[in-house]
Amino acid sequence: MTPEGQPDAMEGRVLERSGRLRLTTTREALSTLLSEATRGQWTYLEFVDQLTRREAEAKQDKRVRMGMTIAHFPTVRTLEGFDFAAQPSVDERLVRELAPGNFVAHGTNGLLFGAPGLGKTHLAIGLGRRLVELGHSVVFTTATGLLTVLSRAESEGRLEEKLINYVKPRRLIVDELGYLPFERRAAHLFFQLVNRRYERGSMMITTNQRVNDWGTMFGDEVLATAILDRLLHHSETLMIKGESYRLREKRKSGLFRSLDEAAARASGHGQSEESRPAVGRSKTVDK
Numbered sequence: 001m002t003p004e005g006q007p008d009a010m011e012g013r014v015l016e017r018s019g020r021l022r023l024t025t026t027r028e029a030l031s032t033l034l035s036e037a038t039r040g041q042w043t044y045l046e047f048v049d050q051l052t053r054r055e056a057e058a059k060q061d062k063r064v065r066m067g068m069t070i071a072h073f074p075t076v077r078t079l080e081g082f083d084f085a086a087q088p089s090v091d092e093r094l095v096r097e098l099a100p101g102n103f104v105a106h107g108t109n110g111l112l113f114g115a116p117g118l119g120k121t122h123l124a125i126g127l128g129r130r131l132v133e134l135g136h137s138v139v140f141t142t143a144t145g146l147l148t149v150l151s152r153a154e155s156e157g158r159l160e161e162k163l164i165n166y167v168k169p170r171r172l173i174v175d176e177l178g179y180l181p182f183e184r185r186a187a188h189l190f191f192q193l194v195n196r197r198y199e200r201g202s203m204m205i206t207t208n209q210r211v212n213d214w215g216t217m218f219g220d221e222v223l224a225t226a227i228l229d230r231l232l233h234h235s236e237t238l239m240i241k242g243e244s245y246r247l248r249e250k251r252k253s254g255l256f257r258s259l260d261e262a263a264a265r266a267s268g269h270g271q272s273e274e275s276r277p278a279v280g281r282s283k284t285v286d287k
């Protein structure tokens with residue numbers, strides 16, 4: 001017997017200290033692990049190894065869960081779930097290079113260009129989730145959501161307070177830039193944000209607007225150049241081309257063949273490819 005008393009009392013003290021030290025898993029698993037250790041005749045080191053491993057894994061799980069909540073990803077999309085074979089214009093090697101934390105550590109930005117349905121949001125979320133798993137802070141927002149929050153904050157005199165929420169995270173994902181044109185004030189707010197993050201934190205931007213059209217998108221060529229200048233300085237760019245993944249999947253399932261045929265019947269003519277209304281081929285269908 002140790003001078004410190006009975007095993008039960010000792011276990012009680014360990015539980016109490018574990019609670020104070022926020023070693024939640026140690027608290028929960030101690031008694032089971034003690035029995036397992038006795039049965040398996042573990043060495044002291046094996047016991048400590050098991051106990052600390054469980055505590056560390058539980059803490060990591062909790063960190064990742066909290067990180068995902070803070071990130072506000074709109075859907076669950078993963079890099080593993082991205083079909084690179086279906087999208088040959090996406091450089092798989094580059095995407096894999098963008099995944100590890102060293103990319104964000106240097107504040108490098110990522111820009112994903114392409115028409116709707118090509119997997120931009122999917123890749124932005126997949127890369128964002130990977131960063132959260134690696135312990136980095138990530139926040140996802142749409143451009144519209146971002147500017148709504150910032151414009152309101154500015155009119156309430158709380159811009160600084162709100163801006164900081166978008167400046168602090170290691171990676172800020174701004175999805176769907178350019179789907180709606182910018183008001184003059186909103187364009188300035190966006191510039192302020194980009195400027196504050198410049199060389200500090202990484203931004204990942206998805207957009208359907210080519211760089212040449214950013215002047216029109218922001219309603220100001222000089223401002224657009226200033227924004228692009230900062231975004232592109234340390235950046236990786238992915239241009240995604242091809243056909244909408246959603247349309248491809250539907251076409252494969254045969255839905256579009258029947259829609260094509262129905263359209264041809266409705267038009268009363270158009271047996272040939274050219275004269276048939278291009279229901280399944282039109283880009284505007286994906287709206």
Ligand code: ADP
Pocket residue numbers: 077081082083084086087114115116117118119120121122123206245246
């Ligand atoms: P975008 O943001 O470019 O408009 P999304 O990322 O929203 O496109 O993609 C549209 C849908 O198609 C999503 O459900 C996405 O998960 C899926 N998708 C797109 N490309 C791929 C791909 N290469 N592999 C798997 N799913 C894809």
Ligand code: MG
Pocket residue numbers: 117120121122175176206
């Ligand atoms: Mg998208």
